[in-house]
Amino acid sequence: MASLQIIWSIFVKDLRVEWRNRETLASMCVFGLLIVFLFNFSFETAREETLRLLPAVLWVAIAFAGVLGFNRSFASERENSCIEGMTLAPVDPSMIFVGKMLANLLFLGIAEVVMVFAATLWFNFSFLPSLGELTLIAFFGTLGYAALGTIFGAIAANTRMREVMLTILQFPIAFWILMLSIDATSNAMRGDPGGNWAGGAARVAGISVVFTVASFLLFEYVLEE
Amino acid sequence: MVNKFLFLAYAFVWLIFILYAWNLSRRQAGLKKELDELKTRVSDSSSAPASRNAGA
């Protein structure tokens, strides 16, 4: 299918550009690690407090590292006038959206793995018992977040204060994705005492899907002249 | 004596609406001035007997 090809080529292009100097990925990982480190350093990691703090710490780190990544993703497009190229190309803009979103998703996912690994060491907490559940929650949470980041990154690229504009669009709107992800993660990490882990994950997935679909449908209006 | 918070709340609400209405009228006056200026320029150039034919 032509659409899949377009998605794939945009996705691969972003990966290739990133592979050349790996700046975006590096800064996302470092930034995320820094946040996890700061929290770890300032609080004593007795077990109960860890469980209370860790989900929030991780998702805050993901949130900020994500915004960093989304900003850079469109900054390079703008510097090289790729946005005009994308606008003029006779392809369905929504496919461009999917390609870029998947790239953002991948980069943020990699940064998440790095952060979780660091958290395991520093907080002395093992994520293995609930790894499946946590991965699912992390996937859907990051998906919705990346979808919003992609479309807002494209919108903010048209403004004078791009980084601020992206942030101010992203946080009020992605707020509940983050909140519900924190809640579901916390539940899963405790071993799901209430037995309603699935409900939490479904909520995160539901909201993320809604925002992803909305972003997908509206992206063409962002690119058109 | 009127409660301090009650006064502040109503004062703020009144103030912000009055300020906004004033801001609107100021912007409107500015636009009107510009509009009038341009309108006179348009009518001047209409009445001026300058050559108008799209020449060959």
Next chain:
Amino acid sequence: MDKKFPISLHFALTLAGLLVALYMIFLYAPEEMTMGEVQRIFYVHVSCAWPALLGFIIIFFSSIVYLWKRAQFADELAHATAEVGFIFCTCVLVTGPLWAKPAWGVWWAWDARLTLTFLLWLLYVAYLMLRSYMVNPGRAANLCAVVGIIGFVDVLIDYMAIRWWRTQHPQPVILGGPESGLDPRMLATLLVTVAVFTLLFFLLVRMRLRLAAMRRELSEIRHVLAFKMSED
């Protein structure tokens, strides 16, 4: 609408309404037993909350109409409503703490209404910032319409999520209570004030729309002028 309900009439009605509302708030409605005078803030607090929400609903529908029909009026309406709605929203956020502190001892509580209003306020700020920071104003309408739509989807999600969250993390009911068991005179005062503030909301939107119409006329005249210049 200008012929059937001229702005001057609208203005006069609003002014009269405000006077009536003021009378009812301060001289007609009884004083509340536990909170005393401060409770009178409640009338203006709630009356600003409803137009703030209505504003974003209007932005949502205008944005859809704009993307669908490319009607410039829809874009102007969205922008005007955003400015006015932002003002009302700010009023809710200022009057809330001014009421909460003397009445309940805390400046703020993440109860349903205040949380929703705060998030709504952030959305208004984002929308207005996008309008002012556009590098190429010609594309502003498109982008703002997208934000208006996604923003409203977020408002709906906020509403549902806050309600669900409160069942998990119940909080003492603050600022939401008075609707239950209202003295009939208080209820009447509240309804009148809400009606008057809604009238005020639409008045300000109309005034702001006039500005947009003038701006449109200005750019049309500039085009005509530029054309004539190129002819000479």
